[in-house]
Amino acid sequence: SIFDGSSVVTVMDKNLIHQQVKLINKISHKDTEAYSYETTCPTKGAQWRLYGEKLENGKFAMLEIPIESIENTLDIVEKFFSYLVLLSVVIAGIFSVILSRNIAKPVAELNEIAREMGRLNFNKKYLGKRNDEIGQLGQTLNDLTTRLEHTINELQRELDKEKQLDVLRKSFIAQVSHELQTPLSVINGYIEALEDDLVDTEEEKKYYYEIIEDEASKMSKMIRELLDLSQLEAGTFRMQREPLDVTSLLDEISHKYEKIAQAKDIKWHYKNMKEKVMIMADVVRIEQAFTNIITNAFKHTEEKGQIKVLTFLRNDQLHLVIENEGDSIPEEELGHIWESFYKAQTSSGKAGTGLGLAIASNIFKVHQIEYRAYNTDNGVGFELIMDCLSPRNG
Template identity: 25%
Template sequence: MRGIIGKLWLTNVFLVVLTLLILGIALGKLFENFYFSQRAEQLIRDGRQIAQLVVERQTQDWTLEEINLLSRFIDSNVMVVDRKGLVRACGGMMRMRPGMHLEQEEINHVLEGKTVISRGFHPRFDMPVLSVAVPIRAAGEVVGAVLLHTPVEPITQSINAIRRLILYAAAGAVLVATIISFFLSRQLSLPLLEMKRVALNMARGDFRGRIKIRAKDEIGTLGETLNFLSAKLEKNLRALSQEKEKLANILSSMTDGVITFDAEGKVILTNPVAEQLLDIKQENKEQLEKKYPEINAVLHRVLETNVSEETQIKVGEKIIALRMAPLRQEDGEIYGVVALLQDVTKEWQLERLRRDFVASVSHELRTPLTYLQGYAEAILDGLAETPQQQRKYLEIILEETLRLRRLVSELLDLSQLESGQINLNFSTFSLPQLVRRVTDKLKPVAEKQGIILKTDLPSDLPLVFSDEDRVEQVLINLLDNALQHTPTQGEITIKAEVLPEEIKISVADTGPGIPREELPLIWERFYKVDKARTRAGKGTGLGLAIVKNIVTALGGEVGVESEVGKGSVFSFTLPLRDPEQDK
């Protein structure tokens, strides 16, 4: 009975029962009053006729037989009294003898000329009776009264019979009303139950359900409104879902980390890049506050000042650029903060390398220029007195000039390689011949430094299809780099290995090696290892950058393996070309 059908049914039944109860009580009372009033009027008419009869007989004395006959005729107890309240005649059940005196209260009103009607328990009859007192008038004066008494039980029985009839009719009406009310309640509540089902499905996220409109009444209008609401919500939620997916895809595909905070500084959202940069997990966002207090410090300042802020933080070996900006509502109130994190470690390292390179190039340029200026001034000032001294000074000037030219050439080569303006001349050539030619050029330098230069090449190396001059430049740069870092009595070995689709050439030295953290940076331009590891600080830091750019342009890859104290192995690959394809 907790459902709407039961409630409607109970309400209707209650209203019907209440209505019938009130109606039954009212009808019972109405019939009761009607019967008693009819009987009272009848008694009044009978009493007036008896009073008229008394006046016509000119005597108030009646025989017992006459009174009893009259009582049976009108079905009432008849009593005649004079003005003094003395009984003149009495019949029926009252058993009062003539001459007995009635209480003055009983006949006061009737002796005043009024007709009196009363109903209630009468002690003389020992039962409820209906009493009527009619005055007897003679010559315009009240000379006595006629009192009529009749039991109310016959009237009550008739009224009770009518009440039972009303009760039976009401019970039947309640039964019929109950059945009709049940079906009407069910019919009225079906659309509401359908609306409930659709609303519950909407709450669960299913907006496909629609309500069948059966009528154009208020319930039908409500159903149409609910259908419109369902369609609108489905459309809006689909749009929100699409926007959410777009936002999630954007955040996931961003190369920068994103973190959003609420107005209380709690993490709401992080993208995978931010989780990776800060080494946190989506389900453990609270660890951010404990692990990175510097981020929380910036966050609280932004929340307090309502001003964006930028800074850099160090996370392990990484440098993270942190930018925080407040999120404002239309009224300007802050409801959160968005943080953008960017790994600038490489840029920071490159900037440091650039500064080091500028300092190194400045030094490299200043040193030969100083020599050139000094020895040129010495010659001009006549300090070189002998031809031998002049020749020596001129040789130094030439050597420094060649050094400057080499530095400028390397810068130009690197610039052309990085801009893609280099011209490549591919041809088929023998790699062993190229290696032998390069080692012949550099062997005197190696012997002068006390370094052993060796080759370890397979006898069945295939021909290589590439730019021979550029490959020679790569080998020279790698060997020059090895010569700078290999100590006296060290060894440099050139090796070659044939792979399925390429050939791998490597240059191994027995130098001091390179720390692991510096390996990713050695191919960058401007990079130069610690000068303490080089021979007399030679080199500009451009050789390996040129090697990488040339090899990449030739379609190969560079690589390096190194261990501090055990030397390094620099390698590069070149694609193979079948000589038959050139025919």
């Protein structure tokens, strides 16, 4: 026999087996049999599991294992699996917490950002630094909130501008109605006087007719300006642009306004380029724009005041500067004086319909001429910058 402390291997004949053991039960599986038995070896009442194979010499090789050893092994295996299950539950719980922190919390944060976007609150941003899909989604939400905020702000500005324009339009219509009503009232009054033969001499009649004609001309001019402005703003006004000697045009305009300045007791200071400078322009419309700027300067220059008109070349561009002594324009209104239907208010209380400058600005835009208004130490200035066909001449 061979005994290793837990099992015994013996070689004996079959009869000897049955004489020294008490059979408890028999286990059969296919051609194999195993026995549970009780023996006095190594101690009385010991139970063993026996497995035997018949050898070639007719004897049997037997493997005997104590049942107590098997049960101990099963207990150990059962405890091992119990501990393994418990450990698995603990590990699963830990992973659940980790996943909750790494996935559930960021997802909840992204959901909150989306809710705030629905309330048009774009201040909440995703601040995570993840490089996975959640991080990409957070960055996408950030980009989306930025674009939405920008778009909504732009729409709000446009809405505010439309509201402001509507207010200005109503104010302008009221002012134009007043401006038209004034000459109409004068014309009606003089016509009634003529119809009722309230005018005695031919000289008085001639004077009345001159007044009527003058007032009618003012109305006609205002209506033409309104039509021009409407076409310019709608982009339906046709321009016939061609090479134009702008220095010669300015000389002609200066000659006309020099006499007006003398009549109004205003100092006229004019300094133009001596050489010819060519630009591409519609001569009628560009003269109209220049005239509107200069007329505006006369309107806001007091008696004994001065108007300066000068030109100079810089970087192949002609600069035209028109400055007048008089009231300044409030800084917050400087950017608005070019707008359609804008009624500018000067510090002295003088007001204008805004037609002349609105028409001029639209003509400058079509000709791609840069323009700006600014306050000087003792008045207001306008600067126009035009691209030349060549640095010196055409």
